[in-house]
Amino acid sequence: MDNGKLSAVRVAVREAPFRSFLGRQEPSIVQFSPQAGNSLVVDQNDYHFDHAFRSSVSQEQLYDALIQPLVDKLFCGFQCTAMAYGQTGTGKSYSMGMVTDKEPTKEEHLGVLPRCLRDILDRVAAQQENTAELTRITASFIEIYNEKAFDLLSTSPMDPMVTSRCQSRTCMPLASQQDLQRLLQLGTSNRHVRRTNMNAKSSRSHAIVTIHVWQEDGKELARMNIVDLAGSEGVRRTGHEGVARQEGVNINLGLLSINKVVMALAAGHAVIPYRDSILTTVLQESLTSQSYLTFLACISPHGCDLTETISTLRFAKSAKRLRLNPQQMNMARAHQLQLQQKQSMAARTPHIFRRVMTSSTSVKRSRPPQNAGAGAPIQNSSYLMPPKAKESIPLMQLQLQRTRSEMGLTPKAKKRAREELQLEMGLIAPSVSDMSESSLVQPQDLKPLALPMLHIQRTRSEMVLTPKGERRGQEEELQLDATLVEPSRINFSDCTQEEQDSKTMAPPPPPDNGRRRSRSFFHSSVLSIPEEPGAQQQQSQQPMRCLFFSSPFSPINLQPADSLQMSGILPLETSVRPQVRRSARLNSMCNITQHPPEQQEQQQQQQKNESVLRRSMRLAVKLEKGVVQTKDLLTTQISGSVRVRGVRSKAAATNWMSKHRVMFLNLLNTAEVRELQKLPGIGPKTAFALVMQRSRLGGFQSLAQIESLPIWAGKKWLRVCQANCLDP
Ligand SMILES: Nc1ncnc2c1ncn2[C@@H]1O[C@H](COP(=O)(O)OP(=O)(O)OP(=O)(O)O)[C@@H](O)[C@H]1O
Structure with a gap:
């Protein structure tokens, strides 16, 4: 018998000898097929099994055929x-x-x-x-x-x-x-x-x-x-x-x-x-x-046992219909072992990778071989994951984690991605003293190629937006990947220097309702040439501006310019990141509580400027941390601008941070629980505790006083500061 093809369920019938104490010899009710050794007829019904043993079969024959x-x-x-x-x-x-x-x-x-x-x-x-x-x-x-x-x-x-x-x-x-x-x-x-x-x-x-x-x-x-x-x-x-x-x-x-x-x-x-x-x-x-x-x-050969015999044969018939696959189950058990292995590995792995480990496809791919169950004992599961794969798992997990976070598949992943991006890109409001002149852009190092590169970075970091924004971001990033053209491929030959500058740096004017502009519009604007000659002329007369900052406000004079009325510049503050949006919300909440309605327009303008300032500050941090390579950046003219702005942004950032802290303190002193819990990092319990402490103390004097409250467990206050762009 070929044991490799042994059926998982086998059913045999054995006829018992006549019971002598019944004292009579009668023909058996069981008729065996003379040709096939596995068929029998009882009460005119045919039954087919794997084996049908007559009463004369020996114990040895039965064992050899059935059990061995x-x-x-x-x-x-x-x-x-x-x-x-x-x-x-x-x-x-x-x-x-x-x-x-x-x-x-x-x-x-x-x-x-x-x-x-x-x-x-x-x-x-x-x-x-x-x-x-x-x-x-x-x-x-x-x-x-x-x-x-x-x-x-x-x-x-x-x-x-x-x-x-x-x-x-x-x-x-x-x-x-x-x-x-x-x-x-x-x-x-x-x-x-x-x-x-x-x-x-x-x-x-x-x-x-x-x-x-x-x-x-x-x-x-x-x-x-x-x-x-x-x-x-x-x-x-x-x-x-x-x-x-x-x-x-x-x-x-x-x-x-x-x-x-x-x-x-x-x-x-x-x-x-x-x-x-x-x-x-x-x-x-x-x-x-x-x-x-x-x-x-x-089964019994006696006619008097016919009912029980038929009942037994029916049971055997239904057992014959069983379909088991122990070899497959062996693989399933092996997979179970693999899962346990993964879980134990996840328990030893830093928290940031755990969810990926339990759900990642990377490990699933290393399936056991198809014939794993045939001959290998199931206890030995070392073949399940090749050693190389084991070593590379943390790396793969990191990549998967990033990908999942960037794609925003789950809220947790989004949050984690946001934190990672903040840390990596220096988007958490930096301490201004950390900025050094030496890290700023050197004019000779800058190249035009950095423009789309930086846009890709921006685009990626902007992917941590609202779900809708994320979807759009994903679609548009695909578009961007497919259509991105290096500036060097743009035909500048027919243009003057000013025109080239305007093409490189000045996107078309924003739409009127340009609060939340689509990124495709933004991207295309980076590389497109404004169609109206008048507009170009107008742009060339405008002061030089860097697309990264894209701000119409002058770095020297911090008063806001009429950005929306100025043509040729796409104000990037419209495609804000969550932190900026939250900050804007925070500001607007402060405004509601502090300023009369007639000042709101002015306040909004100021908020835009502040978000621009923060972006400038962000870029400075990027430059400092080497996220943006100075040698890959823009033209010398732009670099000059960046440099000036970098210097200016230190002061601006300090200014902005102090204002932001005052506003945040005002908000904590005035907002109700429902408003407070809208702040990032502050949940309903914390909001309630804050209001209770506020009424107890009669108002908060400073953020340091808030920090000293007994309501912050562990690094909670630090997280609130980070989430609200505060210098902790
Ligand atoms: N094929 C056989 N050859 C010789 N003797 C047999 C055979 N089958 C059964 N016997 C005898 O029949 C008697 C009853 O058998 P056994 O005790 O194995 O039946 P059983 O099905 O186990 O009954 P129960 O369910 O009541 O325990 C025993 O004395 C046994 O030696």
Whole structure:
């Protein structure tokens, strides 16, 4: 037999010999097909199974055909189960080898269990000769009687077991057939047996002998369950009353539940009623896809047993419909191990990577080989992830984390991306003293190529916007990637120097409603040439401005210019980042509380200037940190502008920060809970606590006083400062 193609579920039928005590010889109700060895006819119905054994079949033939292939699978790491099912007195215990007599059983009558153990021990001995690997064999013996499980090898076999799946069983080491004999004698002496009308020694319980194969390292390689079910019986025919009758009812209940489980599995139901009886609960592992399953249906040749025989054959037929795939399940278990490995790795990894580790596709890609389950023991899962992949996981996770965050797939990712970007790009309001002149742009180092480069950076950082903005950002970044043209490819040959400057630096005028301008418009404006000649002329007369700052306000005179009326410059403050938007919101809240409505327009203008200042400050920080390489920046003229602005931005940033702190303090002194909790980093609880503290103190004098309040746990205040662009 080709064991590699062994069917996961095999069903065989064995006809019992005529019971002599019935005292009559009659033709068997079972007709075997003379051609095929796996078909039979009962009551004019054809039945086809994997094997159909006549009553004349020997124990050895039965074992070789049915069980011996399972031993092969056992040593490949698969769970195996052989189960005898049928009417009482049809030879289940005899076939399974669970009967013990005082005299030693003759070789020809040895059942499945002793033959199986002999095979296993032979293999272990052969294995030890070749590999010197110490494999241990142990066995447990339990019974399920009256819906209770009993450990037949324990010192108190009459006490029912407590655990539902009977995991904690007494195991006896098996090193020889004598050990097995002792085990069976001990077990069967404790087993519930009763004389019935049908069988002189009828088993009144379902018995399960489990042979465990242990590896040298103490892990269980696999186990073989030999199950001798109690016989199905008609309560009327056995003539039992009282306890025996109740036994019969419970036996039938257990068998019925097995029937239901097998039918549910065969029908592919999502819910399998394993918990209907203790028998199916204990056998759950064997009745799932992780096991090689062999049913032996024992049937009677007597006409008087026709109903039970047909019932048994129906059960066998439904068992034949079972479709298990233990090899696939072995892979599933291997994947489960892989998942556990990932989770344990995630537990040892900094928080920032954890979510990626548990959901990343990078590890999923390293699937085990398709034939992993065929021959490899499942305990060894080292093949699941190649060592190189293991090493590169943190890097991949970092990349994935960034990608996910940038794409804004989840709010958490967005938040994290924002924090990362703030840290990396220096967008958190910097301390002005950190800025040094030496880091500013040197005119000779600047090149036009930096313009689109910086736009890409801007675009990427702007992706942490509102969900709508993010979607648009993603689409437009794709467009940008596809359409971006280096400035060097723009034909400047026909232009004057001024025109070139205007093309490079001056985008078209903003739309009238240009509060939130689309980025595609922005991008195209970077590289497009204004169509109206008048506009160009007008632009050339305007003071030089850097597109990065894009601000119409003069760096020397901090009074706002009429930016929206000035042509040729796209005010970048319209495509603000979250911090800027929040700051604007913060400002507007302050304005509402502090200024009369007629001053609001002026205040709005001032806010725009302040956000521009912050951008200038940001660029200065970028330059300082080397995020923007000075040698890659703009033309000398622009660099001059940047330099001037860089110098100016220090003062401007200081100015802006002090104003911002005052406004923030005013807001905390005046806003209600509902308004406060809109601030970034401040939730409802903190907002409420702030208002309570404010009323207690009669108002906050300074941010330092707020910082000293006992409402900030850990680095909460620092986070609030960072989120609100405050110098902590
Ligand atoms: N194929 C067989 N060859 C010889 N003897 C058999 C065969 N099958 C069964 N017997 C005998 O029939 C009797 C009953 O068999 P057994 O106890 O195995 O039946 P059972 O199905 O386990 O019954 P129960 O379910 O009541 O326990 C035993 O004495 C056994 O030796």
